[in-house]
Amino acid sequence: MASQFSLFKHRRFNAMFFTQFFGAFNDNVFKQALILILTYVAASKMGMKVSLLNNLAALLFILPYFLFSALAGQIADKYEKTALTQSVKLLEVMIMLLAGVGFWFEIYWLLFVSLFLMGAQSAFFGPIKYAYLPAMLQKDELVGANGLFQTGTSLAILTGMITAGILTQLNDSTLWLIMTTLLMAIAGYIASKFMPKTPTTTKNLTINYNIVSSSIDIIKYLYSLPLLFFVIIGSSWFWFYGATFLTQTPEFSKVILHGNESVVILLLTLFSVGTALGSLVCKTLTKNQVGLRLLPIGIIGLSVFAIDLYFSLSDISNIPTNTIYGINELLTVSGTWRIFADLFLLGVFGGVYIVPMYAFVQSYAPTSHRSRIIGANNIFNAIFMVGSAIFSIIVLSVLNLGLPMLFLICGVMNALFGIFLYQKLKHHKDSMMPSDDNASSAYTK
Structure with a gap:
C-alpha cells in the first residue's frame, strides 16, 4: 500500500487529485444545500411540491451529461488537458459567484441555472480527469491511482453533504454557504495550477459541435x-x-x-x-x-x-x-x-x-x-x-x-x-x- 500512497509525492498525481477532490466536495455542498433550501424554505414560498423541486434539481444536474459529454470528449482529445482543467475550474469560480447572488437574494431560478451550469462544468471536466491519469502515469500505477481517486471522490461526496447540513444550520448560514462554495472553487483552481502539461495526441481533430450527431458517433x-x-x-x-x-x-x-x-x-x-x-x-x-x-x-x-x-x-x-x-x-x-x-x-x-x-x-x-x-x-x-x-x-x-x-x-x-x-x-x-x-x-x- 506504501507505493499507492507514494503517488501523492508527485505533482503529476497530487495536483489532479486535489483538483478533483475540491470539485467533488463543492458539487455536493452546493447540491445538498440547495436541496435543503428547496425542501425547508423555497417550496412553501414558491407554492410548489418539494418532490417536484428536488426532482427538477436532480434532472438539471444530470442533463448536461447527456448534452455535452460527447463534445467535452472531443475537446479533451484535441487540446492540452492541464490548460483545459484550469479553464473549467475558473468557470466553477464564476458559477459559484453567480450562485452566491442567488443564495443571498433568494433568486431561486438563478440557483437552478447555477446548478445546470455546475452540471455542465462537471460534464466537461469528466473526460479530462480520467484521460489525464493514463497520460501521466505508468500502467502499473493506474489501479492504485484510480483506487485513490475513487476513495477521494467517495469521501468528498460524504463530507460535502455533511458540510452542507452543518452550514445550513449555522447563524448567517447563507453567508457561510457562499463563502465555503466560493473558497472551494478557488482551491480547485489553485490546485489545477500545479498540474504539469500533458501531451496532445489528436491536434488535427475537427470538432463536431452538433451534440446529437457527435453523441451518436462516439457511441457507434x-x-x-x-x-x-x-x-x-x-x-x-x-x-x-x-x-x-x-x-x-x-x-x-x-x-x-x-x-x-x-x-x-x-x-x-x-x-x-x-x-x-x-x-x-x-x-x-x-x-x-x-x-x-x-x-x-x-x-x-x-x-x-x-x-x-x-x-x-x-x-x-x-x-x-x-x-x-x-x-x-x-x-x-x-x-x-x-x-x-x-x-x-x-x-x-x-x-x-x-x-x-x-x-x-x-x-x-x-x-x-x-x-x-x-x-x-x-x-x-x-x-x-x-x-x-x-x-x-x-x-x-x-x-x-x-x-x-x-x-x-x-x-x-x-x-x-x-x-x-x-x-x-x-x-x-x-x-x-x-x-x-x-x-x-x-x-x-
Whole structure:
C-alpha cells in the first residue's frame, strides 16, 4: 500500500487529485444545500411540491451529461488537458459567484441555472480527469491511482453533504454557504495550477459541435470495440446500483429504522467509507495489474449483501414506531448491527467492482479517442442513473413493494446482470483494442 500512497509525492498525481477532490466536495455542498433550501424554505414560498423541486434539481444536474459529454470528449482529445482543467475550474469560480447572488437574494431560478451550469462544468471536466491519469502515469500505477481517486471522490461526496447540513444550520448560514462554495472553487483552481502539461495526441481533430450527431458517433465507435463497450456498460451499472441505494437513504432511515438526521449521516458514512476501503484494496488484490479478475468478486458481494439486507430488515420489523431513534439508541436494537454491516460491505464490494473497470477503460481505450470514450461512458452513466430513479419510482410508488423488496430485487437483478456481463466480456476477450494488442488478455490477468 506504501507505493499507492507514494503517488501523492508527485505533482503529476497530487495536483489532479486535489483538483478533483475540491470539485467533488463543492458539487455536493452546493447540491445538498440547495436541496435543503428547496425542501425547508423555497417550496412553501414558491407554492410548489418539494418532490417536484428536488426532482427538477436532480434532472438539471444530470442533463448536461447527456448534452455535452460527447463534445467535452472531443475537446479533451484535441487540446492540452492541464490548460483545459484550469479553464473549467475558473468557470466553477464564476458559477459559484453567480450562485452566491442567488443564495443571498433568494433568486431561486438563478440557483437552478447555477446548478445546470455546475452540471455542465462537471460534464466537461469528466473526460479530462480520467484521460489525464493514463497520460501521466505508468500502467502499473493506474489501479492504485484510480483506487485513490475513487476513495477521494467517495469521501468528498460524504463530507460535502455533511458540510452542507452543518452550514445550513449555522447563524448567517447563507453567508457561510457562499463563502465555503466560493473558497472551494478557488482551491480547485489553485490546485489545477500545479498540474504539469500533458501531451496532445489528436491536434488535427475537427470538432463536431452538433451534440446529437457527435453523441451518436462516439457511441457507434464505442460499440465497434465490444470488449470496451461492455466494460463501460458494467461500470454504468455501478451508478445505477449505487444511486438506487443512496437515493433511498433518508426514507430508509426515517421509515424503516425510525432514525433522526444523524442516522442518515451514519448510513451514508458506512456506504461511503466502505466504497473508499474497497477502492483502496484493489491495488493489492490486483497486484498492480490492469484487468477484470475482481469483477466476479464485486458482483457476488453486491448481490449477497443486498439480499442479506432484505432479510436483516425483516428481523427488525417489530421495532417500536413511537420513538425517533438516534445512533446510540439504534445500536442497542437487536438486528441493526447486521443492517449496518450490510451497508458497509455493499460499499466495499462496490469499490472492488468499479476501480478495475475505470483502470481498464483508461488503459485500453485508443489513445486518439480516449477522452471521447470517457465522454461516452459519462453519457451511459447518466442514462443508468436516470433509469435508477425511474426503476425506484415504479417499485416504490407504482407497485408499492416497499424498500426491503427494492433491495432484494436489486440484489437479484445484479446477479443476473453480472452473469450477462461476465459472459459478454468472456466472449469478447479476444477482441483487439487499437491502442494495445494485449487488451484481450487483460480479462484473465
